[in-house]
Amino acid sequence: MHTQRHPLVSTTLGTSRELVSFRFGDGARGESVYLQASLHADETPAMLAAWTLKRRLVELEAEGRMRGEVVLVPVANPIGLSQHVLGQFLGRFEANSGHNFNRSFPMPSADALIERVGARFSSGDAAHNARVLRGALVEMLGEINAKNEFESLRLALLTLASRADIVLDLHCSLEATMHVYTSPASWPAIEPLARLLGANGVLLATDSGGQSFDEVHALLWNEVRARLGDGTPLGAPNIAATIEHRGQRDVDYETASADAQAIVDYLIARGVIEGEAKDVPPLAQPATPLAGSQQLTAPASGIVVYRAKVGARLKAGDPVFDIVDPVTDAVTTVTTTNDGVFYMRRAIRFVYAGAPMGRVTGETAIRSGVLIGA
Template sequence: MHIQRTPLVTTTLGTTRELVSFHFGTPGAGEKVYVQASLHADETPAMLTAWRLKQRLVEIEASARMRGEVVLVPVANPIGLSQHLLGQFIGRFEANSGQNFNRNFPMPAASALVERIRGQLSNEDAAHNARVLRAAVRDMLAATTPRNEFESLRLALLTQASDADIVLDLHCSLEATMHLYTSPASWPALEPLARYIGANGVLLATDSGGQSFDEIHALLWNEVRALLGERVPLGAPNIAATLEHRGQRDVGYDDASRDAEAIVEFLIVRGVIDGSARELPPLAHAATPLAGSEQLIAPVSGIVVYRASVGAFLKAGDAVFDIVDPLTDAVTTVTTKNDGVFYMRRATRFVYAGAPMGRVTGERAFRKGVLIGA
């Protein structure tokens, strides 16, 4: 194992932070897998899973079973870890700018990339073209000068992942069942991971509109492919996903160990680790379009009483939660319009009118525009 420490730009006097990454295997020996955890710094279950995964990778490397390369960043957001206000942990948004740590990542423009690499491409060798593209992305990122700590963190994360074949971004939700987000292009390669990790929901979107960390890698590949045309082979797209490790309070050794082992088994299937993975378990539910997930909105203010358990499979018309008005005695029941999994919900139990309260998967796409929240 090699440990790399990347210093971040110092924004204020007397403060310094660094991004720590752990490197396993041999670069260029096989597929490169990049795994990071808790880019939203208050999503602690992801960090615990990454810690357990690091222990397993140390064991695997010591037994000479690494056949590819794994880069692991267990603490992807040292900035957000320091943000606390009146006892509340604020790790989703950068306090100075108000920006979401996992939105609007600035990858190089596809047109500039194509112009840079056009003379280096082969009309026959897709693997060669993929290597050229990834090297160009890394070179263009290296030529970028961050202006502050926030930008330097983003640049460091992008640089580590820019030449990876597989990008896994570990998160969690507020209160949730295990689920993941990925693109239709990545889904066939990632289905074994969804099965091993017990995903209770898989949400698919080519472009959710948020330019989140995992999505920009696949989007860039698609844009470059469109510009190059069919005559220039590019090979398989980048494989990328966001894994949601249940809810913020689901921090326990058992879950973390199971999730880490599921990632190890997926890496065995990919040939990154030598060994025999266990038989694939069944997929809990078929993948559904992110555009088909129903956002449940509170129509009034009041006390929330959930009537459906997170992770439950609901039928259209089932009651999801009540809102109780203690002044008028009114009880407003919110039902779902979809058949699907109630995969995430808010942790608060008092809401204002118009608050987003949770989501239920659905087979029929009906939403357009930006598909993910702030």
């Protein structure tokens, strides 16, 4: 295991933070996989799963079973970890700017990247083209001058991931079932992982509109491919996905161990780790478009009483939650218009009118524009 420390720009006098990455194996021998956890710093189940995975990778490397490379960042957001206000952990947004830690990641344009590679493209070697493109991307990111701590964190994470064939961003939701966000292009490669993890929902979108960490890698690769055309071969698109490790309170050794083992089994199947690949279980639920998920909102303020359990398979018209007004005695029931899985919901139990309350998957696209919330 090679440990690397990446100092962040100090924003204020007397403070300094660093990002720490762990490298296992050798990318020159096989596929390179990048994993990071808890970019939203308060999403602790992802961090515990990553720590458990790190311990397992140490053992596998000692056994001589690494056939590719794994770069792991178990604590992807040291800035967010420090943000506590009156005892409340605020890990989703950067306190100085208000920016979401997992939105609007800046990537060089496809045209600029292609221009940087120039004559180094091969007309017949897709693997060579992938290598020079990734090398050029890392060069371009290295030329960006981060002005503050927040920008330097994003730049360090992008640089680490830009060398990889597979990018996995480990998160969790508020209260949720295990689910996965990925692109249609990445889905064939990610499907075995979703099966191994027991994902109860898979949401597909080429561009959700939020420029989230996993998506900017896949989007850039797709744009480069489109501009190069068939005359310049390029290997499989960057495989990228966000894994949502259930809800924020789902923190226990058994669950983290099972998730880490599922990732190891996936890496074995990919040939990154030597071993006998396991038969993957059936997919719990078919993949659906992210644009098909119904966003449920509170029609009034009041006490929330959930009537559907998280992870439940619902039919259109099924009650999902009630809003109780303890002053007027009014009880307002919210139902789903989708057949699908109630895959995530808010953790609070008193809401304001118009508050987003949860989502139900759906097979038919019903939304457009920006598909993910702040």
